[in-house]
Structure formats: structure tokens, C-alpha cells
Amino acid sequence: MTNSWVPGADASGFGADNLPYGVFSRAGAPPRVGVRIGDYVLDLAGALGDSEFFAASLNPFMARGSTVWLATRAKVAGMLTAEQGRAVAEPNLVPLGETVLRPPFEVADYVDFYCSLEHASNVGAIFRPGDEPLKPNWRHLPVAYHGRSGTVVASGTDIVRPSGQRLPPGAKEPVFGPSTRLDIEAELGFVVGTRTALGRSVSVSDFAEHVFGVVLVNDWSARDIQAWEYAPLGPFLGKSFATSVSQWVVPLDALGAARCAGREQDPAPLPHLRRLADWGLDITMEVRLNGQVVSRPPFGAMYWTADQMLAHLTSNGAALRTGDLYASGTVSGPRKDQRGSLLELTWGGSEPITLGDGSTRTFLEDGDTVTVTARAAGMAGATISLGEVTGTVRAAL
Numbered sequence: 001m002t003n004s005w006v007p008g009a010d011a012s013g014f015g016a017d018n019l020p021y022g023v024f025s026r027a028g029a030p031p032r033v034g035v036r037i038g039d040y041v042l043d044l045a046g047a048l049g050d051s052e053f054f055a056a057s058l059n060p061f062m063a064r065g066s067t068v069w070l071a072t073r074a075k076v077a078g079m080l081t082a083e084q085g086r087a088v089a090e091p092n093l094v095p096l097g098e099t100v101l102r103p104p105f106e107v108a109d110y111v112d113f114y115c116s117l118e119h120a121s122n123v124g125a126i127f128r129p130g131d132e133p134l135k136p137n138w139r140h141l142p143v144a145y146h147g148r149s150g151t152v153v154a155s156g157t158d159i160v161r162p163s164g165q166r167l168p169p170g171a172k173e174p175v176f177g178p179s180t181r182l183d184i185e186a187e188l189g190f191v192v193g194t195r196t197a198l199g200r201s202v203s204v205s206d207f208a209e210h211v212f213g214v215v216l217v218n219d220w221s222a223r224d225i226q227a228w229e230y231a232p233l234g235p236f237l238g239k240s241f242a243t244s245v246s247q248w249v250v251p252l253d254a255l256g257a258a259r260c261a262g263r264e265q266d267p268a269p270l271p272h273l274r275r276l277a278d279w280g281l282d283i284t285m286e287v288r289l290n291g292q293v294v295s296r297p298p299f300g301a302m303y304w305t306a307d308q309m310l311a312h313l314t315s316n317g318a319a320l321r322t323g324d325l326y327a328s329g330t331v332s333g334p335r336k337d338q339r340g341s342l343l344e345l346t347w348g349g350s351e352p353i354t355l356g357d358g359s360t361r362t363f364l365e366d367g368d369t370v371t372v373t374a375r376a377a378g379m380a381g382a383t384i385s386l387g388e389v390t391g392t393v394r395a396a397l
């Protein structure tokens, strides 16, 4: 672990080995880019002075590319660990409590993958009983759909219960109204920094050149709307009403110690999707419902890794833009208490879970708060916190 002179930082999960980026503002001042250290934000506009930090999003900084990302990270780490850097950094440290956090980046395109073998198998069994849970393509490519970037919201934003069409159990005709099966999906999101030209593909080996960092994602899902609408084109309004992301983007470089071999793949993917480096990530997530832990999904168990997702996403020549967000899909592990959605935890609503106050849930009720957190191992015993993504359900309008 690299020690920081900032009080409390080393043990906070936001020590000098983490240094995630976000956007903050102070009372009456325009937003700026900052780095979190302990319970403080280092104002990068003040500490480094570069124009891309006087900005309301990380996009201008992310667009500069991986050489600048690494150089900036090294400078910031130096300031927050060495006594010589302290003179510059200290006047630019803002207590977290004096800041308002803003959405960290402007989302360009948003894609959601489906990369957990257990999640895909569980959902297949619940939605399509009697069929093979996995379609024949599943082990050959990371399945995904395009989501709605305009409804990606920052952690803390209230989620209004969506209305839509659904087919009530046993009914022959659909009805329209508030969803009765509102769910969560705990996911990891990858934020693209460096764009590409139309027609170009990104190979698995160029992953770290394009992906700036990771966020936690909750892909809120209305299971009744989804189940009725999805055939044959996939999820649409059942997921497009809101997707929440955490407020600190953890740089890929902070996850070096969390890298692990991806899960074994059988059959071997086609050459353009074959892994060339270890981009599995050993990250443990925690899902809390009204404060109670209901699941601990293990990201290291994902079948497809993020380098493969990016290679697939661009394999047809689709261009990348700064701010593109692609999420892993729901993270579910082999154990029951590792499932990343209520759909799976309650097996389609047939096995309610009991909360600490004695109440039970199948799906979310108005007033429920869901919080997803995650931690990864850092260098030499450090812990890297990925912060949290939280949201409270409000009654349908």
C-alpha cells in the first residue's frame, strides 16, 4: 500500500492506490474535475491547472488518451504521498461534505452485455421454462443490447416506478399500468475514453488504450414489461426508464492487483475474441436492500471479460466515442447468495426474501432503497473501493 499524508485516506478504500475521478462543485462555483482521496476531493483544476479539469464532465480529460491518463495519475499520486507535493495539493483539498457531486461523465452510447453464465442460465430458465436456457450463440459471442444513454443517471437519483404494458398471469390481453415487478441488476460498467474512426475495430489487446475506468451500474428492470415486450428484438422499455451509475470512475490502472485470468471458455472463441491478457477482475460486489445485504456477486466469475466485450462491440467497425458506457450485464455467481437481481434471488417471485424488519420482498416496493458497493484488492494489501450506486424507488406518476 502506498501511504498518503491525507488524514484517514489509507484505511478508507480511497487511498493513494485508488484515486478515482469525479466531477464536483462547491457552493456558487462552477463544476470541476476532482480526484477522491479519503473523505476529500483534490481539485485538479486548482492543483494541476490544465483546461480539461475546468469542466463539467470527465469527457475532455478522457479524450486525451491513455498516456495523459497515466501521467496525470502519477502526478496526483506523487502530490498525495510525497511531502514535496503536499504544498501544492493541500490548498486544493476540499472536504467531501462541502461538495456537490455531479454525474461524472457525459454518456455517449450505452450498451448492456449479458456476460454472466449463471445470470444468463437463471434468466433463461425463469423466462423460457422448457427451453435450453442459453441460446446457441451465447458461448460464441458476448450477447448485448443497446440501452438508452439519455436515462443514465447519477447515483442518488430517485427512480420513478415505470408504467408499461404487461400481460397479467393467466390473462389473454395486456394491460397498461405501473410495473409490479420492478427489479435491480448489479453490474460493472466500463467507460470509454479514446474514440475510434468509423470502420475500425479495437482488438482485445488495445482494451486499456480505450477504456478509461469503471463504474458501478444498477440497470433497473421492470420484469413484467420486459417479459411481454422483449420477443423477438430484446429489452426496450422494461430497462430504458433509468440506469444508475456511481459517481467516482475508478481508473483501470487502479485495478492492476485485481486482474485475474478470465473464466475458462469452452468452446474457444473465434480468433478476434480470443484473450491475450488477463482482464478478469476480482471484484466483490454487495447489494443492499434497505440497508440489508441481500447478495454478494463476484465479478471474477464472469464468463466474458471486458476486453472481449469491447472487441465484440467494435468488431463490425462501429466507432467508439468518448463517454461510451458498456456494462457487463448482471453479475451473478454460482451460489444463491451471489445473484445480482431479485428476479434470480426470488426465482421469478416464487421464493420471497425476508428483510431485517420482518417484511418480505419479491420485487421492489415504493420507498425501497437499493445500494450496490464493491471492493477490489489493491497493491500490497490496499483495498480499492468502487464507491456506491444507490437509488430509491418512488411511486409511479
Ligand SMILES: O=C(O)/C=C/C(=O)CC(=O)CC(=O)O
Binding pocket: 112, 113, 114, 115, 116, 119, 123, 124, 127, 185, 187, 219, 221, 230, 235, 239, 328, 329, 330
Ligand atoms: O434473457 C433475457 O431475455 C433477458 C435478460 C436480461 O434481462 C438481461 C440483461 O439486461 C442483461 C444483463 O444484465 O445481464
Ligand SMILES: [Ca+2]
Binding pocket: 112, 185, 187, 219, 329, 330
Ligand atoms: Ca442489465
Ligand SMILES: [Mg+2]
Binding pocket: 147, 218, 219, 220, 221, 239, 240, 241, 242, 243
Ligand atoms: Mg436500464
